[in-house]
């Protein structure tokens with residue numbers, strides 16, 4: 001019994017390029033969501049997802065049935081992210097406590113939101129999602145990556161280990177550490193206080 | 202199931218990662234224990250919140266842009282050409298073909314690519330200005346012109362066989378340095394030139410791009426490291442007169458213990474013969490490091506060359522340096538220390554066989570993994586510490602053929618950081634193993650990259666200082682790591698620690714220059730004996746000239 005995604009990738013590999021649209025249907029949101037969890041920048045996340053599809057198309061003949069479709073696609077995504085991350089354009093030291101660059105980041109994000117999304121979504125983003133975004137960006141890169149896959153994509157640790165090329169035990173300990181760090185960063189163990197930041201006047 | 206297990210398992214069970222029976226026991230405990238029930242609810246709430254984190258809807262032009270990009274890759278042509286009748290047959294023919302050949306083809310291509318990458322890598326090395334056996338820091342400074350950093354290698358000669366595809370948007374490989382052509386390199390490239398059909402698969406090309414990009418980073422890091430070593434070691438900056446004297450005496454003692462063949466025998470000084478490789482490697486690290494006055498440069502250089510040659514000769518068929526049957530921890534220590542010595546030798550002088558160094562790193566990864574698969578043994582903690590230090594050393598030396606080195610280093614680091622309960626850090630009362638892990642994790646970054654990274658596991662300065670206060674924490678390699686960490690942080694904390702450290706070392710230094718104290722040795726330290734302790738003493742004293750703040 002072949003997984004439907006595997007079937008699509010196999011058909012693409014065999015030259016049925018018309019199934020590519022369906023592959024994009026299938027993986028577009030997961031990829032955008034994945035990159036967004038990594039960088040917190042919707043524009044960049046979409047650019048990355050697009051680039052994954054381009055790479056996937058170029059590499060289409062290399063898909064073999066012994067690889068899980070998720071692994072195949074997300075490995076491309078992971079490799080791309082390494083490139084992007086390394087190139088330093090992604091997120092200029094957003095983990096640092098550099099107020100200026102953080103502010104710029106926020107400005108950029110809110111401009112994007114303001115320009116292309118409805119006001120309701122913009123407000124939603126500006127509150128809990130913004131806090132989550134800030135907290136996620138504070139996490140070490142490796143911890144953010146496992147969270148993006150374990151929570152954002154509901155993947156099994158074994159699959160994540162395959163994609164990231166790390167032992168399952170490391171995935172597990174990173175998830176653990178990431179959740180502990182997030183709790184601290186979000187202050188969830190303290191009684192929920194009114195949201196800070198630029199709330200409604 | 203007790204409360205600790207329950208809390209530890211919470212996130213994994215809630216993510217659906219645990220086996221049914223474990224999950225069932227977890228739920229049972231959660232329901233019966235109000236504290237764990239509340240904890241589980243908090244974790245569940247957090248997971249729900251993170252799950253809700255999503256990107257805004259994808260922009261409307263996403264598909265059309267993608268389509269345009271694909272058109273450039275022949276998507277439209279393929280779409281027109283697709284002939285429904287032949288498809289099924291073609292697919293299965295392709296699958297059959299693929300299954301038969303893919304593994305062999307991939308392996309061959311990957312091997313070829315690795316060879317090409319390493320050829321490129323070694324071309325990209327900086328010029329080898331160092332004289333045979335010359336020691337950085339003791340020899341006259343070689344002027345390093347800022348206008349000619351090592352990454353600006355000589356004339357460019359693109360590798361003939363491989364033309365990497367254009368970089369992805371957002372990635373930069375503009376400054377890939379190719380070395381000047383010379384006989385050896387031409388030969389390497391000629392040998393590895395591969396038939397243009399089939400082309401290299403995209404993933405290999407991607408890795409090539411990534412590898413070349415990394416090389417640039419390595420080259421920069423190496424450049425900084427050398428500059429620092431030369432500039433600072435030359436005038437002894439950063440070392441107090443007391444430290445310098447202690448280092449000189451210990452260095453002289455070490456020199457006296459070296460055998461004709463270049464090795465050191467730990468069994469002569471309260472150690473065991475098994476650690477001969479590791480101890481010799483540490484002695485090499487101590488001797489080849491700068492900052493020792495009062496020891497003739499030429500003599501040191503000659504001894505280092507001899508010792509490094511001997512280390513090289515201990516490699517077995519599997520590539521292990523200093524294999525000890527039935528003693529994993531000592532084997533890992535031997536191999537890791539030797540790898541460190543080679544990596545640093547390469548940074549300082551370039552006089553290391555490239556294949557040896559990259560093989561050593563690969564083998565280190567193997568040994569480290571083997572260790573993870575079995576039960577903990579006496580000596581593991583120290584051996585793992587050396588493995589982590591060695592990986593960082595190799596990384597900063599720019600070991601070229603290990604494409605996954607970052608993964609390996611990240612893994613080593615995660616192993617240390619993952620084992621620390623961060624909630625205990627503030628209290629300053631970490632259990633011994635966690636303290637050791639935290640101090641090691643704190644040392645890895647600043648030592649080799651000179652860029653201390655703030656992390657969740659950073660211990661408060663007074664806590665790190667416990668290494669000098671609690672007898673059970675007194676282990677030479679841990680003291681070395683703590684010194685690196687605190688020196689990198691600088692300030693009053695370092696000043697206080699340095700005074701204490703010198704005091705402590707002065708008390709343990711023998712009349713003959715060696716270091717000898719009652720430390721909490723594990724199997725590695727016991728095997729290393731006084732030589733181990735003395736070499737690490739020199740390394741610890743030398744931290745200020747070795748590491749930038």
Ligand SMILES: [Zn+2]
Pocket residue numbers: 203204205207230234235236237238
């Ligand atoms: Zn309980």
